[in-house]
Amino acid sequence: MVSLKDITTIKLAEAIKSQQISSEQAVTYYLSNIKKYEHKNAVLEVFEDALLKAKEIDKKIKARESVGALAGVPFIIKDNMLCYGKKCTCASKFMEDFVSPYTATAVDRLLKQDAIVIARANMDEFAMGGSCEHSAFGACLNAVSDSHVSGGSSGGSAVAVALNMCSFALGSDTGGSIRQPASFNGVVGFKPSYGTVSRFGLVAFASSLDQIGPITKTIGDAEFVYSFLSGIDEHDQTTISLPISNSKISSLKGLKIGIIKQVLEIAQNTPNYSHFKKIIDVLKNCGANIQIIDMKEYDLALPAYYIIAPSEVASNLGRFDGIKYTKRAEQAKDIGSVYTLSRTEGFGEEVKRRIMLGNFCLSSGYYDAYYKNAKRVQKLLKNKFDEVFKSVDAIILPTTLGGAFKLNEKTEEPTSMWAEDMFTIFANLAELPAISIPNGKTADGMPLGVQVACKKLDDLKLLKIASLIGGVLNV
Amino acid sequence: MFSDYEVVIGLEVHAELKTKTKVFCSCKNEFGSEPNSNCCPVCVGMPGALPVLSKEAVFLTIKAGLTIGSQISPLAVFERKNYFYPDLAKAYQISQLEKPICVGGGIKLKSGKNIRINRIHLEEDAGKLIHKSEVIGTFIDYNRGGVPLIEMVTEPDISSAEEAVEFLTKYRRNLIFASVADCKMQEGGMRCDVNLSVRKKGDKKLGTRTEMKNLNSFKSVQRAITYEAKRQIEELEKGNAIRQETRKWDDNKNRSFTMRSKEEAEDYRYFPDPDLLPVRISEKTITKAKAELPELSEQKRERYVREFSLPKYDAEILTNELDTALLFEEASRLTNMPKQVSNFIMTYVLAKKKERDNLSVFDVISADNLAYIIKAISTNELTRPNALMLFDMVCFTDKDAKSEAVKSGFISKLSEAELESVVDFLIEQNAQAVKDYKLNQVKVENFFMGQLMKQTKGKADVNKGRTLINEKLQKYKN
Ligand SMILES: [Zn+2]
Numbered sequence: 001m002v003s004l005k006d007i008t009t010i011k012l013a014e015a016i017k018s019q020q021i022s023s024e025q026a027v028t029y030y031l032s033n034i035k036k037y038e039h040k041n042a043v044l045e046v047f048e049d050a051l052l053k054a055k056e057i058d059k060k061i062k063a064r065e066s067v068g069a070l071a072g073v074p075f076i077i078k079d080n081m082l083c084y085g086k087k088c089t090c091a092s093k094f095m096e097d098f099v100s101p102y103t104a105t106a107v108d109r110l111l112k113q114d115a116i117v118i119a120r121a122n123m124d125e126f127a128m129g130g131s132c133e134h135s136a137f138g139a140c141l142n143a144v145s146d147s148h149v150s151g152g153s154s155g156g157s158a159v160a161v162a163l164n165m166c167s168f169a170l171g172s173d174t175g176g177s178i179r180q181p182a183s184f185n186g187v188v189g190f191k192p193s194y195g196t197v198s199r200f201g202l203v204a205f206a207s208s209l210d211q212i213g214p215i216t217k218t219i220g221d222a223e224f225v226y227s228f229l230s231g232i233d234e235h236d237q238t239t240i241s242l243p244i245s246n247s248k249i250s251s252l253k254g255l256k257i258g259i260i261k262q263v264l265e266i267a268q269n270t271p272n273y274s275h276f277k278k279i280i281d282v283l284k285n286c287g288a289n290i291q292i293i294d295m296k297e298y299d300l301a302l303p304a305y306y307i308i309a310p311s312e313v314a315s316n317l318g319r320f321d322g323i324k325y326t327k328r329a330e331q332a333k334d335i336g337s338v339y340t341l342s343r344t345e346g347f348g349e350e351v352k353r354r355i356m357l358g359n360f361c362l363s364s365g366y367y368d369a370y371y372k373n374a375k376r377v378q379k380l381l382k383n384k385f386d387e388v389f390k391s392v393d394a395i396i397l398p399t400t401l402g403g404a405f406k407l408n409e410k411t412e413e414p415t416s417m418w419a420e421d422m423f424t425i426f427a428n429l430a431e432l433p434a435i436s437i438p439n440g441k442t443a444d445g446m447p448l449g450v451q452v453a454c455k456k457l458d459d460l461k462l463l464k465i466a467s468l469i470g471g472v473l474n475v
Numbered sequence: 476m477f478s479d480y481e482v483v484i485g486l487e488v489h490a491e492l493k494t495k496t497k498v499f500c501s502c503k504n505e506f507g508s509e510p511n512s513n514c515c516p517v518c519v520g521m522p523g524a525l526p527v528l529s530k531e532a533v534f535l536t537i538k539a540g541l542t543i544g545s546q547i548s549p550l551a552v553f554e555r556k557n558y559f560y561p562d563l564a565k566a567y568q569i570s571q572l573e574k575p576i577c578v579g580g581g582i583k584l585k586s587g588k589n590i591r592i593n594r595i596h597l598e599e600d601a602g603k604l605i606h607k608s609e610v611i612g613t614f615i616d617y618n619r620g621g622v623p624l625i626e627m628v629t630e631p632d633i634s635s636a637e638e639a640v641e642f643l644t645k646y647r648r649n650l651i652f653a654s655v656a657d658c659k660m661q662e663g664g665m666r667c668d669v670n671l672s673v674r675k676k677g678d679k680k681l682g683t684r685t686e687m688k689n690l691n692s693f694k695s696v697q698r699a700i701t702y703e704a705k706r707q708i709e710e711l712e713k714g715n716a717i718r719q720e721t722r723k724w725d726d727n728k729n730r731s732f733t734m735r736s737k738e739e740a741e742d743y744r745y746f747p748d749p750d751l752l753p754v755r756i757s758e759k760t761i762t763k764a765k766a767e768l769p770e771l772s773e774q775k776r777e778r779y780v781r782e783f784s785l786p787k788y789d790a791e792i793l794t795n796e797l798d799t800a801l802l803f804e805e806a807s808r809l810t811n812m813p814k815q816v817s818n819f820i821m822t823y824v825l826a827k828k829k830e831r832d833n834l835s836v837f838d839v840i841s842a843d844n845l846a847y848i849i850k851a852i853s854t855n856e857l858t859r860p861n862a863l864m865l866f867d868m869v870c871f872t873d874k875d876a877k878s879e880a881v882k883s884g885f886i887s888k889l890s891e892a893e894l895e896s897v898v899d900f901l902i903e904q905n906a907q908a909v910k911d912y913k914l915n916q917v918k919v920e921n922f923f924m925g926q927l928m929k930q931t932k933g934k935a936d937v938n939k940g941r942t943l944i945n946e947k948l949q950k951y952k953n
Contacts (some may be wrong), residue, residue: 082523095522102516104523204521208749236525237752312749315557318566319520336672339559362557362744371746 004029009073009221023054025058026167027118030074034119034165037383040141042150042159043119044079050118057114062136068113070228076166077122078157080127081212082201083107089323090203091135092125092345094320094327095462099349104201105233106170106212113228118166121156125348127205128175129153130420133411134350139406148404148446149229157215159189168216168225172202174209175305176399176424179436182215183399183449186438189215189351190222190463193456194431195240197226198233204316206309219437219470224457225455230459245460249393252468253287258392263297263328266422267398275440275448276398283396283399291392297384298426300377305425306418307361307374313351314358353414378429385430389455394465396452398422399436403446423451432460433459434468439473480673480711482704483681484633487668488646489624491600492535492658494841497591498599498623499526499569506662510605510616517620520564525750533576534595535655537764539625540577542649542771543592547761551576551597551754557630558743561613562602564620570598572745576756582645583898585648591630600624619663624655628764631670631681636700643667645772651797652771660692671709672717674751682707683717687731699724709942775800783813790822798835800826802842809846812853819849823863826864827870834871844876851880855937858928861885884934894935898943901926912951920944 002015004026015021027050057072077083080090082100089095090425107117124134132140132155140155142148143162154171158181159167171178172189182189188214197212204210214225233239249255259280267273284290322328322342331340332361347355361370388395401422410417427434434453441447452469454462494504500517502588517525537547541884544754552574557568575596581589602620606613626645627646633639658665667690672682687703690696702724707717719737724730747753770778772794779790793803803820820836848866851857857865857880865885869876880886901923902909912919923944927935 007480078525088522090522098522099555101521102524199523200525201523204750206749235527236750237527238750311746314746315555315567315746316559318559319564320561321524321561324519324564335561358745362746364742364744367744367746 003115003307004424005164006217008218009070009216010218010224012167013070013073016057017061017067023116024062025072026371027051027054027062027074027116029164030118030164030295033163034160036136037159039146039165040143040159041135041138042122042140042156042163043076044089044091044122044156045087046119047117050074050116054117057116070110070113070115070225073115073167074118075115076119076157076160076169077107077117078123078127078154078171080172080203080205081107081120081170082203083117083120083167088120088136088174088203091123091137092320092347093136094325096136096205098325100201101221102201104212105198105235106229107201108270109231110170110225110390119160121160123156123179124153125351126203126313127172127174127210128313128350128354129181130176130417130454131407131410132156132181133407136348139407142404142446144445144447145404147193147406149184149407149409151363151400151404153177153181154189154215155181155184158182158187159190159216159400161185161187161215161217166382168214168221170212171215172210172212173424173428174205174211175421175428178213178215179399179434180335180420180425180443180449183436183438183451184202184404184440185446186213186447186449187217188219188222188435188437189213189449190435191433192226192230192459193242193427193433195238196230196234196242196457196459198231198239199314200233200235204312207316208306208312209309211428219435219463219467222435223467225237226459226463240457242459243457244285245464247458247464249461249462249464249468251287252283252472255288255290255394255465255468256392257283257356258291258293258388258395259286259444260298260395260397261292261294262296263397263423264292266401267414270398270401271353272398272402272442272448276450279396279439279450279469279473283469286472287361293388293392293395295384295388297377297380301381301426301429302419302422303376304377304381305421305429306357307370308378310358311361311371311374312358314355314362317347317351317355321326322346326410337431338353350414381426382430385426385432385455389458394452394454394462396450396469399423399449399451403444403448405443427453431456433457433462435462437466437470437473447474476707480704480708481632481676482700483631483672483674483684484635484639484700485631485670486627486629486639486642487670488643489666489668490539490627490629490647490650491656491664492532492597492625493654493656494529494531494535494623496529497621498529498532498597502621504622505618506659506664507915508618510614510618512616513622518564519617520566520620526569526748528751528754529623530826532597532755534760534764535623536576536595536625537756537761538653538768539627539655540580540595541764541768542653542655543580543582543595543627543646545577545580545592545595545605547579549575549756550572550574550875551752553597553748553751554745556598557740559836560601561615562620563805564602564617568599568601569751570626570746571596574753576754580613582642582649584638584641584645588632588638590632590638593630595625595627595629597627598624617948624805631672634695636704639700640697643696645691648667648795650771651761652775652800653768663691666691669696669700669703671700671703671707673704673711674937680727681717682711685717686721687720688734689722690724690725692829692864695724695726698726698729699731702729706731717759772797772800777804779813783807783817785817789817789821792825795816796836797883798837802836802840802845805842806845806849810849815849816845817855819845823866831871838950839870840866844874847876851877856880857885858933863934884932886922886934891939894931894939894943897927897930897935898923898940898947910953912948913953916948916952920948923948
């Protein structure tokens with residue numbers, strides 16, 4: 001019999017379809033792990049109908065009815081994606097009782113392939129944060145250590161995959177929210193090119209940067225799941241179709257891989273630099289052509305990001321005003337106090353911090369200096385990356401400054417938490433596809449990741465290159 | 476003292492577009508439905524929902540711009556206007572700021588003065604608050620949320636209430652004739668904001684302006700302008716400064732009062748909506764809109780004078796409202812008697828329309844019925860009094876005029892024998908006329924026709940009657 005422990009999504013799908021294992025068994029297995037690791041707080045709610053759905057799929061398979069490519073495969077969604085009739089809270093008190101009136105396109109595409117959504121995963125409130133400590137329902141703990149953070153904002157999704165609570169999970173990545181927790185928990189996290197996966201039904205954080213992507217055990221699984229996720233959606237005007245890949249890359253030999261000088265300078269001073277350096281040596285040995293790229297604009301990315309993202313979120317979260325949705329402050333007496341009190345009570349500190357920052361950046365008199373300039377920086381970065389990818393096939397960089405930090409280590413110092421995004425936000429600002437793959441462990445055993453990124457819409461090429469690199473790293 | 480001042484007015488006019496769907500979702504754009512029945516996750520601003528721009532709304536906006544000679548932007552951008560209000564589902568309105576669809580344009584007034592137009596942009600309407608009572612509270616109807624609105628902004632070229640109303644009348648007429656908007660004021664289909672300042676004649680510098688919001692009838696616009704101009708001049712004469720503020724016009728009290736001062740003004744924190752890509756408007760689309768643009772009021776007016784030789788005055792009356800023009804054109808086509816149609820509409824139909832407010836002339840009478848009545852008068856199938864009686868009978872009904880005429884006995888039902896007996900009787904009774912026949916045949920025949928119609932109360936067939944009279948009188952020819 002097939003062992004379910006650490007089985008890849010591709011293999012599980014095959015095993016269920018060929019009746020080596022039933023979907024019911026798979027769901028039961030993953031649910032048992034959810035139970036087992038309940039203290040990690042990775043999952044906010046298990047969907048009661050999962051087993052029922054699994055039995056239905058099993059029946060279909062037995063009856064040799066046609067089923068989708070993901071038939072019976074259990075997955076978990078980050079709790080900012082809508083699934084009809086089920087709660088969606090964004091880990092916020094504001095949406096505590098919100099029941100989805102429709103299903104997000106990305107989720108729907110997986111359900112159309114007969115995958116089974118079994119739970120919704122913990123996250124930082126409204127996807128803001130890099131530790132999953134900003135959840136209104138408690139922090140999610142790291143997969144390998146109860147005293148470390150899971151990373152964020154898709155912390156719950158990453159821990160769920162790492163601890164076999166599902167076959168794969170969906171996360172969303174606005175500044176690194178898929179890649180960083182994937183790295184912290186030793187799994188694969190893929191942020192696709194902006195626009196290749198519909199955002200319809202994803203509760204918006206920063207609309208121009210948000211992207212849904214898979215968190216998986218392997219790069220092959222990431223590609224497999226992504227093949228169902230991507231595509232034009234008539235409900236999301238920013239979606240674009242992926243060009244057909246004509247990349248003939250089959251080995252690392254001769255592959256041009258860039259390292260951004262400015263990244264290197266930061267990384268050199270981090271304790272885990274040796275891990276990154278080791279990969280570079282391995283790649284060189286495999287015949288890859290490593291190039292150092294000077295990108296002065298890189299240092300502007302972080303400040304630009306922390307203007308654009310808060311500005312958009314300030315607008316996106318305006319709808320949580322105490323009029324609709326759950327939380328209306330009880331003491332509110334008039335319309336003004338409904339807004340002020342409800343929002344004061346309903347939002348967590350980090351969310352409030354960013355809303356205030358965003359409103360400041362957009363306010364008249366400051367708009368040009370902040371928002372407009374930040375958009376200019378974004379344009380510069382995009383242009384620069386366009387140029388860079390004329391001379392290299394991919395760039396490589398660490399996913400994070402180090403391994404997962406300790407709980408409460410950075411909550412008092414928001415900007416040091418923000419600096420955690422140092423190596424990830426470039427991909428969101430430049431709309432690039434980027435993937436984090438496991439790359440060893442720190443001295444105290446915390447997982448580390450390495451990140452590869454390609455030109456916008458070269459997602460399939462990226463996945464190919466990543467799998468070649470993963471091959472030499474044994475991922 | 477008032478004559479020492481001049482008034483400077485700029486208008487902002489909102490009109491709801493006549494699209495089938497809302498501007499960012501596929502919900503119906505319909506007035507008067509059950510509250511919250513034309514709603515979906517997009518237009519009630521549910522988390523995760525995204526706007527999808529209606530091409531039809533953009534196209535109608537382009538058409539609106541073409542009616543006033545705007546330049547159509549090759550690239551238009553939608554922006555978010557952020558503010559809190561319970562009728563605004565997302566706490567932002569998708570609107571346009573820096574790159575509107577239509578730029579520039581103007582409308583010429585009768586005096587020859589051109590009122591320049593700054594822009595027309597496309598945006599979404601908000602929902603509607605329904606205040607029940609203190610106890611029950613306030614309800615929100617989101618049916619109107621997401622209905623496409625175009626906002627037209629003029630330059631401060633208007634100098635009186637009369638000019639403002641003339642301008643608005645013309646702009647409204649353009650939108651209606653172009654089939655862009657219905658502009659039903661009483662349904663909120665057209666709303667107007669007035670920016671007004673006054674200055675001493677000859678002054679170059681503009682005075683401090685106030686803004687009056689949401690005036691929903693031309694009468695309110697007129698009264699609000701008159702009131703505000705007077706108020707500002709009186710303040711200045713008293714030596715007071717004008718405060719820059721937003722004022723609310725109260726139609727019942729016939730005065731305006733401060734809504735919020737400049738300091739309390741909202742900061743809308745506009746920025747480009749990341750959910751909507753910039754809209755490229757091709758030359759092809761503009762050409763198509765131009766080709767599809769129907770004849771506007773002024774073009775019709777000129778054509779009626781040219782083609783049908785109608786007096787200018789008549790042509791103007793007929794083209795004031797689209798429905799009148801369409802009724803005129805259709806009935807003229809059916810009868811080939813434009814002059815008679817025009818007279819009948821001006822004398823009878825429009826008077827009837829006035830009896831009941833806000834109805835279309837097509838509710839008064841259909842083109843078919845009107846055409847029948849006019850034809851029947853001209854062929855003497857109906858006497859004029861009967862025709863008018865018939866008009867009264869079919870007005871505001873679905874009845875068919877011809878069958879009503881038959882039912883009411885307005886049309887001849889006399890058999891040929893009956894007809895002959897009446898003619899014989901008349902000849903017998905009018906010996907003198909018979910004698911005169913050889914002197915003036917036409918006159919005598921007409922006399923007998925008149926007598927015949929009188930005797931039969933109009934029930935005689937005109938043609939048959941005339942033939943019969945002619946036949947019978949032949950023997951008295953010599
Ligand atoms: Zn809708």
